[in-house]
Amino acid sequence: GGGLAEREASATTVGTATTEADTKRQRQQQRSSRFRGLPNKDEVKMSKREAALKERREVDKCMARIKGVVADKKEVMKSFKASINAGDGRMILPSWEELEAGTAHQDDKLE
Incomplete structure (x- = not known):
């Protein structure tokens, strides 16, 4: 049953990768937003x-x-x-x- 565990592990890493990308995108949006931080x-x-x-x-x-x-x-x-x-x-x-x-x-x- 090693294959299943590996697949689940890879799925979670993919999941974390997308959430990281999402958080990065959110941070960039916050930076570019006129109301938060310094506007460009x-x-x-x-x-x-x-x-x-x-x-x-x-x-x-x-x-x-x-x-x-x-x-x-x-x-x-x-x-x-x-x-x-x-x-x-x-x-x-x-x-x-x-x-x-x-x-x-x-x-x-x-x-």
């Missing part, structure tokens, strides 16, 4: 580029928002000036009565 240079470049692009997008969004606000303000100023020129500036600017009422309100709060 290409991955660093890519992640930096991605970060830069993301930042650019954020900046573009902010700039668009700012431009929109500025455009709105310009429109408001245009209409404001137009209304003053048309002589109905009274409607936009608060009257003295309103201002005095406002300050009276504040005085009440302070006391």
